[in-house]
Amino acid sequence: MGDGEFMAEQDSLRDVRLKKIEELKEQGVPAFRNDFRPTHQLKDILETYEAWDGEKLEGLDATFSLAGRMVALRSFGKAAFVKLMDMTGRLQVYVRKDKVGEAAFAVFKKLDVGDIIGVTGSLFRTRTNELTLLADSVVLLTKSVRPLPEKWHGLTDVETRYRQRYVDLIVNQDVREIFFKRSRIIGLIRQFFTERGFLEVETPMMQPVYGGAAARPFVTHHNALDMKLYLRIAPELYLKRLVVGGFDRVFELNRNFRNEGISTQHNPEFTMLEFYLAYATYHDLLDLTETLVNHLVTTLYGKTTLPFGEHAIDYRSPWKRMTVKEAVLVHAPGITEEILGDIEKMENYVHEKTDVEISGTVSAGKLLMTIFEETVEDKLIQPTFITQYPVEVSPLSRRNEADPAFTDRFELFIAGREIANGFSELNDPIDQKQRFLDQLKERETGDEEAHQMDEDYIRALEYGMPPTAGEGIGIDRLTMLLTNALSIREVIFFPLLRPAKDTDDEI
């Protein structure tokens, strides 16, 4: 609020609390102390004693020291009920003047919802049979000078929720739950791959040549070397260098950066799992992916069908598998084999049914993918593997042996969203070099997202990369699916927003 030039007649809520800090200090009570050591987290109490009745608790000769934030306060003249929250749970605390003593109770009466406290006491059950800590002592650990949002409606304003995620996390249990799930998902994935002999690795985020995906990069500059660097759009080409180096089962779970639009499904930095398995084909990855996702679903929820928005997603095996062409023939209105066999007819079809402008060279592969994206994707609600992508849009994938116009590549769709993308890797350096050259041509004809030439990657392939299959899974989108979150911002702690305008609320 004001800068104090004009003495405010009415104190702001914050000023009231700042004044309380001064008053406490005068009484020798610090507002920010760091000498309290809890003996338990709240979940320890809840897990062990939730089953104990009042009588049994009375016989328990034990005291507990607990710390956390006061998130509710129901105060009487000489007693009060507090709801204490820590990372692991919530527990009620009962504070009585005759238990904690007059002086401590007077200090306690100055506390506000939002303050962080430490309490020591014993367990009992209230009249309403709620497990409660009867406090022998209460100490203020951290004074909160800003008021929390309203106790009933909480914080709902999305902008504030994202900008001040800390408040969101204090107040909204369901938001906390999403992030606990996210962490659990990532942990389970690590375990899944480690158990299967994969090595977790880290490769450069800042790259002199970017590649591994079709996207525009963020550009930065290294001062000492005076060189341009790109934030990676994918780790792919580095991970495959590791496969060349003999690390034939690797995975990386980390951030990618793409300088593109922001939406409910896109954040400029997002988390990607990429893994590479030598002596395998994309067929092996289909099975592995299905196993992984099913493992996550059943471990997290103990069931196989999860809600997502309006849909109920059934994760039970086996998942549907079809080629791009098959999917188009099923879903694209009015499409026929005849059209797909003739590039001009495909072009006409795209003109009539969509308003997509093909960037770069028009080819049968690009047209097929355009038709697929426009007419098929959002119909793939239940988990579906789409296979056999055109070579023009798959510059790093191995060609299909029966039909070299297509590659041994797949994508996984769930709820109309692309969740995973994998393929048998192209390990022929001559073909790879030609594909890069083709990409350069695309770039010249206006496709800004076409690949750069990566000479060192070609050299690596020339040393020989074993036959390998690799895959990327978008962790944010996967988390969205597994937590029924309809915006990517709900699964990223601090999604990118424009800076808020300066307000006089700072300091």
Add this chain to the structure above:
RNA sequence: GGGCCGUUAGCUCAGUCGGUAGAGCAGCAGACUUUUAAUCUGUUGGUCGCAGGUUCGAUUCCUGCACGGCUCACCA
């Protein structure tokens, strides 16, 4: 970037067919030793997102801007 919608007290929201605003919760003062959105009494609090325009008068109407949401386009 385009379209639509939103922005009023710390929070959640009303409201003003143009005459400078209300509620609940929170806060403050008081009562209260088993509450569960505790209760009861009293009470403070607002540059109505920002800047212009129209008007005697704008929080309200108009324009522009900022930020956000949804959506389209690009992508994962």
